[in-house]
Amino acid sequence: MTETVIQTRGLTKEFIRDEFHVVALDRVDIDIRKGEFVALMGPSGSGKSTLLHLIAAMDRPTDGEIRVLGQDLRGLSDREVSYWRNSHVGFIFQSFNLIPVLNAIENVELPLKLTTLTKKEQREHAATALKLVGLEERMRHLPRQLSGGQEQRVAIARAIVTDPDLILADEPTGNLDAASADEALNLLAKLNRDYGKTIVMVTHDPHAAGFATRVCHLEKGVLLESLQADGS
Amino acid sequence: MMRISNFLPLVFKNSFRNRRRSILTVASLALSLCLLGLLMAMYEALFYGPDPTPAQAVRLVVRNKVSLAQPMPLSHEQKIRQVPGVEAVMLQQWFGGTYRDARDPNNFFARFAVQPQEVFSIFSEYSLPEAERQAFVRERTACVASRTLADKFGWKTGERITFVGDIFPVTVELKLAGIYDDPNQNEVLYFQWEYLRESLRPVFGGEMDMVSQFILKADSPESVPRISREVDEMFAVTPFQTKTESEQAFVLSFVSFLGNLKLFMLAIGGAVTFTILLVSANTLSMSVRERIREVGIMKTLGFTPGIILGTLLGEASLMSLTGGLIGCAFAWALCAMISSAPIPFAQLRGLALTPLITLICLSIAILIGLGSALLPALNASRRPILDSLGHSG
Numbered sequence A: 001m002t003e004t005v006i007q008t009r010g011l012t013k014e015f016i017r018d019e020f021h022v023v024a025l026d027r028v029d030i031d032i033r034k035g036e037f038v039a040l041m042g043p044s045g046s047g048k049s050t051l052l053h054l055i056a057a058m059d060r061p062t063d064g065e066i067r068v069l070g071q072d073l074r075g076l077s078d079r080e081v082s083y084w085r086n087s088h089v090g091f092i093f094q095s096f097n098l099i100p101v102l103n104a105i106e107n108v109e110l111p112l113k114l115t116t117l118t119k120k121e122q123r124e125h126a127a128t129a130l131k132l133v134g135l136e137e138r139m140r141h142l143p144r145q146l147s148g149g150q151e152q153r154v155a156i157a158r159a160i161v162t163d164p165d166l167i168l169a170d171e172p173t174g175n176l177d178a179a180s181a182d183e184a185l186n187l188l189a190k191l192n193r194d195y196g197k198t199i200v201m202v203t204h205d206p207h208a209a210g211f212a213t214r215v216c217h218l219e220k221g222v223l224l225e226s227l228q229a230d231g232s
Numbered sequence B: 001m002m003r004i005s006n007f008l009p010l011v012f013k014n015s016f017r018n019r020r021r022s023i024l025t026v027a028s029l030a031l032s033l034c035l036l037g038l039l040m041a042m043y044e045a046l047f048y049g050p051d052p053t054p055a056q057a058v059r060l061v062v063r064n065k066v067s068l069a070q071p072m073p074l075s076h077e078q079k080i081r082q083v084p085g086v087e088a089v090m091l092q093q094w095f096g097g098t099y100r101d102a103r104d105p106n107n108f109f110a111r112f113a114v115q116p117q118e119v120f121s122i123f124s125e126y127s128l129p130e131a132e133r134q135a136f137v138r139e140r141t142a143c144v145a146s147r148t149l150a151d152k153f154g155w156k157t158g159e160r161i162t163f164v165g166d167i168f169p170v171t172v173e174l175k176l177a178g179i180y181d182d183p184n185q186n187e188v189l190y191f192q193w194e195y196l197r198e199s200l201r202p203v204f205g206g207e208m209d210m211v212s213q214f215i216l217k218a219d220s221p222e223s224v225p226r227i228s229r230e231v232d233e234m235f236a237v238t239p240f241q242t243k244t245e246s247e248q249a250f251v252l253s254f255v256s257f258l259g260n261l262k263l264f265m266l267a268i269g270g271a272v273t274f275t276i277l278l279v280s281a282n283t284l285s286m287s288v289r290e291r292i293r294e295v296g297i298m299k300t301l302g303f304t305p306g307i308i309l310g311t312l313l314g315e316a317s318l319m320s321l322t323g324g325l326i327g328c329a330f331a332w333a334l335c336a337m338i339s340s341a342p343i344p345f346a347q348l349r350g351l352a353l354t355p356l357i358t359l360i361c362l363s364i365a366i367l368i369g370l371g372s373a374l375l376p377a378l379n380a381s382r383r384p385i386l387d388s389l390g391h392s393g
């Protein structure tokens, strides 16, 4: 068996605000192995984003265990978590979330600012990542000068520029037309297949889920049996 | 570890992202800091000007305690002479009047009626050829002018100079007997007190027995405070009380004739600083709050709260420092303009934006930037990621 990249046991997240008490994740046990491309599906409000945020250590669980890439996330300080995320996790949002004043290559370079790479190396890494997503012609364009699909590809380049082991995507195709969505999904599939990246992607779209190697379902915070998708 | 320079381009781009607002913020900071710098330079030039020269250090001016515009009886002179330590006394009468066209401020300069035998011993720093000095003493309508003044008007000895009186209803017609050199380069013209008195006799129908000031020369700088005290005490119970001060202090009281200049300048400086603080605090903190979502993105990419705080504060101080630098440049130019302009106050000729004042201005600029961004930046950097990302702003 290949190594387990993500492992949760009894993972629970509750949101308590005044008299509202929401159990967003209810004792989730999940194991994701290296090289898997997991599609996380489920109705709205079922806790998909919450699970992704806990895996990325963008939020802390209420209860339960979570180990990602061999690291017990509960044991890290906020500062340590930042550096851990910078070097191990690439995150892709539905709404791209590029910095509007920076052009494509500067956006992609941003995570490298936290590394010890020289300016020249940062530039080269960013250019390589942009080439990989097919945007070597658009390096100097600002986000507002790009189409939605191109913006999302810049965001994907930004997520992979630090060469992370794990890529997390929260409805990456939610704001894209069908053609752009397919481009993005093909890219993710390629990253998974050719570069061995482990990917967890939240999606509503069965077509998008078809690109994954495995599909998991969440329902009201509970993880249903996960199905092994056919394919590679 | 990472270098600060890694983040500078980001800081720079972010600072000026909203062009119109950045320009307004920088401009308001620049304007206010320019004003502040100018005020500080004036304050320094007036109140901490160059040390008095040895000749200035032993000079005192006696004037009416009520105000500069009130005269004193001539009879004070005899009593002042008896104060121990007083080496020489000269009366000095301010003659307002107009020279040529009064509308041109260039034609304004100090003209005094004095005793010609005394003036060059009291103002021992003046130098004048002996022949010219004698001509000044000899001829009733003679006058002498400082070289700065004579050069300004292109006067040569023998020049006819006419003043039409305003305080005094007479016209004095003078002939330039000499041009003296004054190391302080004041623009002053002296003519004979006796001539003024004579001209006024038919108008007043009697002798003029009042004068605006007495200039004293003390035997040493050490006796200046004592002489000043004793003179004023001597006239304390007379209808014409006096105020005796060092020459430098006297010039200042002349400058601040219209009010308490010192307090006035401090008040303006304080009000200006406070106002910019409020205005720029508002704009700077507004621009930080607009960035909360971006802060969330940067945190997702691995930026720590500390780095984010640093970048936000860096941006705010970059903006305010830019404003400060522009403001200082303008203040510097204004100082240069004022100090070379034809103004009758020698003090302002030393007006300059000194390195210390520049440093103070720039520090204030940075402090304003840091001070106004600190709270919103702390808030933004400490906000949980998901809160920031959910923040649409």
Ligand SMILES: Nc1ncnc2c1ncn2[C@@H]1O[C@H](COP(=O)(O)OP(=O)(O)OP(=O)(O)O)[C@@H](O)[C@H]1O
Binding pocket: A015, A016, A017, A022, A023, A024, A042, A043, A044, A045, A046, A047, A048, A049, A050, A051, B386
């Ligand atoms: N910060 C929060 N405060 C309170 N409740 C929250 C918070 N974040 C999420 N929730 C709640 O937790 C539950 C799960 O939310 P989550 O965002 O994970 O759902 P989701 O599956 O991603 O839904 P969608 O498909 O609409 O994105 C929801 O009921 C939501 O209201």
Ligand SMILES: [Mg+2]
Binding pocket: A048, A049, A050, A170
């Ligand atoms: Mg969601």
